[in-house]
Amino acid sequence: MPKIECRNLTKVFQIGRRTFEAIEDLSFDINSGELVSVVGKTGCGKSTTLSIILGLEKPTRGRVTIDGSEPYNDFDSFRGKLSAVFQTDRLLPWRTALENARVGLEILQLGKKEQLDRARYWLDKLGLAGFDNAYPHELSGGMRQRVGIARAFSVDPEILLCDEAFGHLDEVTAIKLRADFLELVRETKKTSVFITHDIDEAVDLGERVLVLGNSARLLADVQLPAGIKNDPAKRGELKGRIIKAIERDEPAE
Amino acid sequence: MAVEPLPRERSLNFEMAISLGLLLSSWQIASLWLPEYVAPGLQLIAADIIKMAQEGTLLWDTLLTLLRICQGLSGGFIIGGFIGVVMGTIRKTENYLIPIVNFLMGIPALSWTLIVILWFRGTETRIFALMVAVSFPVFAHSILDAIKGISKELMEMTLAFRPTRGQVFRMLIVPSIVPHVLTAWKVAIGFAVRVVIVAELVGASTGVGFRMLQQQSLLNMSGVLAWTIVLVVTGLAMQFLISAMEARLLRWRPSPRP
Numbered sequence: 001m002p003k004i005e006c007r008n009l010t011k012v013f014q015i016g017r018r019t020f021e022a023i024e025d026l027s028f029d030i031n032s033g034e035l036v037s038v039v040g041k042t043g044c045g046k047s048t049t050l051s052i053i054l055g056l057e058k059p060t061r062g063r064v065t066i067d068g069s070e071p072y073n074d075f076d077s078f079r080g081k082l083s084a085v086f087q088t089d090r091l092l093p094w095r096t097a098l099e100n101a102r103v104g105l106e107i108l109q110l111g112k113k114e115q116l117d118r119a120r121y122w123l124d125k126l127g128l129a130g131f132d133n134a135y136p137h138e139l140s141g142g143m144r145q146r147v148g149i150a151r152a153f154s155v156d157p158e159i160l161l162c163d164e165a166f167g168h169l170d171e172v173t174a175i176k177l178r179a180d181f182l183e184l185v186r187e188t189k190k191t192s193v194f195i196t197h198d199i200d201e202a203v204d205l206g207e208r209v210l211v212l213g214n215s216a217r218l219l220a221d222v223q224l225p226a227g228i229k230n231d232p233a234k235r236g237e238l239k240g241r242i243i244k245a246i247e248r249d250e251p252a253e
Numbered sequence: 254m255a256v257e258p259l260p261r262e263r264s265l266n267f268e269m270a271i272s273l274g275l276l277l278s279s280w281q282i283a284s285l286w287l288p289e290y291v292a293p294g295l296q297l298i299a300a301d302i303i304k305m306a307q308e309g310t311l312l313w314d315t316l317l318t319l320l321r322i323c324q325g326l327s328g329g330f331i332i333g334g335f336i337g338v339v340m341g342t343i344r345k346t347e348n349y350l351i352p353i354v355n356f357l358m359g360i361p362a363l364s365w366t367l368i369v370i371l372w373f374r375g376t377e378t379r380i381f382a383l384m385v386a387v388s389f390p391v392f393a394h395s396i397l398d399a400i401k402g403i404s405k406e407l408m409e410m411t412l413a414f415r416p417t418r419g420q421v422f423r424m425l426i427v428p429s430i431v432p433h434v435l436t437a438w439k440v441a442i443g444f445a446v447r448v449v450i451v452a453e454l455v456g457a458s459t460g461v462g463f464r465m466l467q468q469q470s471l472l473n474m475s476g477v478l479a480w481t482i483v484l485v486v487t488g489l490a491m492q493f494l495i496s497a498m499e500a501r502l503l504r505w506r507p508s509p510r511p
Contacts, residue, residue, distance in 0.1 A: 054413050079415035090410040094428045094505040103424065107414040137507040155414065 001068075002029035003159065003191050004053065008062035009216075011048050022048040024215035025062070030193065035185060037194045037206030041246055045216030046195045050163050053193065054084055066159065080108050083152035087164040089144035091136040097123060097147045098132040104155035122150035125184065142173040149181060153188065160185065160192040166201065178204060199239050203229060211242050213249040220245055220252040293475035301479040310464060315483055318453065318461040321377070322445045322491075325384020329441065333389035334434075337396025347397065358390035362448045366455055376459075380452045387448050388441045395440075399433035400426070432506075435499050439492055446488040461487075 011023040022045040030036050040046045051057040052064050055071030055078060063070060071078055083104065091100045102119035110118075123132065126146040136144055145165070152160060165181070166174040182205055185192050194205045202209050203224065211220040220242065228234045245252035277295060284294040305311035336354065340347040360368075362383070369382045403426060411425050453462025461484050468476030 051409075056409055056412060076415050082413060084410070084413045086406070086410065088406065090406050092407060092425070092428070094503075096505075103411070104414045106424070107411075107416045107420055135505045137505075 003032040003034070003066065004030040004193075005065045006049075006053075006062075007064075009049070009052065009059055009064060010061040011045070011052065011057065012060045021215050023052075024217055026212075026216045026218060027062075028210060028218060028221065030191065032191055033189055035192045035194070035205065035207045036210060037196060037202035037208070038210045038212060039196055039199055039202040039242065039246075040212035040216070041214075042197050044212050044214055046197075046212055047163055049212075049216055050084075050161055050193065050195050053159075054082060054161055080104075080155050081158045083155055083157035083160050085145075085149055085152045085160070085162045085165040087167050089136070089141075089148040091144055091147055091151075093136050096133045096135055097128060097139065097143075100136070100147050101150040101154055103151055108155060118154050119150070122154045123147070125153075126150045126180065140173075142169055142177055145169060145177060149177075149184075153184060156188075158191060160190045162192070162194045164196055165194070167196070167198070181205075199242050202242075203235060203238065209242070211245055211252060213246065217249075219250065222252075290472060290474045293478065297475040298479050298482070301473075301475045302483070305464075305479060305483075311483065314460050314464050315487055317459050318449055318484075319487060319491075321380050321453075321460065322384065322442070322449050325381050325449070326388050326438070326441050326445055328381060328385040329388030330392050330438075332385060333392025333394075334396050336389070336393040338400065340393070340397045341400030350393075351397075354390045354393050357386070358394075360386075362387050362444070362451060366448075366451055369452075370456060376457045379456055380449065383448065383452050384445060388445060391441050392434075392437050395433045395437035396430060399430035402433070403429045432499075432503055435495055435502070439495050442488065442491045442495065446484060446491075450484065 006026055006028050009023055009026040010021070013020045013022055026045075026049065038046050038049065048057060052059055053066070053071060055075055058072045064072075066078070066081070069077055071082070091097075092103065095103075098116065098119050101123050102115045105115040105118055120132065123129065123146075126149055128143060128146055128150065131139065131143065136147070139147070145168070149165075166178050169177065178201065192205075194202065196202050196205070207224055209220070209222045209224060210218060211222070213219045222238070222242075224238075225234075228238060241252050280292065281295050284292040289297070302311065336350060340350050365383050365386045369379045369386070373379045373382055407425060407429075408421075411421060416424065449460070450462040450465070453460040454466050457463045461480055465477055465480040465484075468480060
């Protein structure tokens with residue numbers, strides 16, 4: 001059984017008197033342990049898809065299930081199972097790095113010592129040893145995002161959802177952080193969904209790429225062959241096909 | 254990257270000393286030419302303050318006035334806070350409640366003074382009601398703004414971990430509204446000091462306002478000024494206390510560049 005099942009998912013927003021279809025009949029499966037990138041243009045409905053998987057938005061029609069339960073309707077049953085890394089760090093400004101990293105653990109109501117130990121472990125792992133007591137405003141953008149990633153990993157979730165997690169950072173910082181992040185995802189074998197508008201990032205992070213068109217219609221579902229990441233020719237060709245599909249908003253060959 | 258203490262503006266104290274010194278010395282010079290009932294010398298005012306301290310009224314009447322302010326503002330904070338939370342969390346209640354709050358906020362403190370005298374018996378009840386009436390709209394507004402200002406992004410981040418209601422309240426809502434609450438207290442203290450004096454002038458037989466009236470009826474200008482100084486200093490001390498709490502509770506904020 002797939003870990004995440006998305007069936008005929010449709011999301012319609014009502015803005016004033018107009019309705020706007022953010023997601024139109026989207027279906028896909030993600031298996032346990034898979035690393036899946038979701039790529040598409042800005043505004044194509046990919047962030048809404050992530051919000052629905054995370055259980056923060058209710059599907060208009062269709063359903064998303066994780067291990068058979070719905071993240072929106074069975075909201076509380078997902079405590080400790082899902083983590084998200086957002087485009088901006090979303091750190092609580094009144095908490096230090098360590099206090100931010102333990103937000104999820106506090107919600108799980110673990111013992112205080114375990115909370116601090118685990119939060120510290122993940123901060124160290126993300127290269128933030130010694131910054132425990134720094135407030136977010138004292139850290140650089142890249143460091144803040146690292147705290148956000150530590151916060152996501154610290155609860156040891158089953159699924160990790162990332163929404164343009166590196167989109168706010170400068171290119172050099174993003175490359176380094178992306179690599180560190182991927183290593184941690186591989187090491188912890190988390191089922192992961194990376195949402196991005198950057199095709200290179202999608203190919204770098206995923207083992208499989210879902211290409212979305214307007215209203216999140218599935219244009220392609222590509223299992224990346226081994227070795228493609230380091231083969232410029234094949235990679236370029238794949239990238240070209242993805243761009244073409246998104247541009248034409250038609251299913252790719 | 255250690256957290257450094259907020260930089261202190263040393264020169265500020267120096268400048269403050271100069272400006273206050275100028276004020277006091279020009280007063281003292283004026284007192285040499287003007288009659289005592291217009292501008293009594295500083296030595297007369299100081300003598301009155303010493304006399305008040307010896308008689309014990311300085312301490313007790315000031316404390317009483319302070320207590321009235323604190324009680325009244327606490328009442329206003331609880332009521333206004335409750336209204337603010339209701340408006341901020343229950344859909345559409347703001348549309349119904351805000352006009353009422355704004356209308357009540359428009360009533361001058363003097364009108365309230367007359368109203369509470371007709372409505373209530375007993376000095377303390379009247380003063381309490383007056384303080385609540387003038388302060389609760391300020392608190393209601395500020396708490397409403399604070400709740401509206403809670404970041405949707407941080408709320409989503411927190412909710413993704415599936416917190417309980419209590420956890421959301423403790424981890425996100427309270428820390429988000431604390432800065433607004435402190436600002437509201439500063440504003441409220443500022444006018445509470447003025448309002449409590451009016452109330453004490455009109456209907457009390459204790460407190461700083463009453464003592465001031467007493468001195469005035471004795472045509473003792475230095476006494477009136479002595480109590481006025483006590484009042485101003487008390488108000489400033491309360492503001493200072495709130496500022497100190499701000500510095501402590503909001504130390505996570507980037508330090509302001511002077």
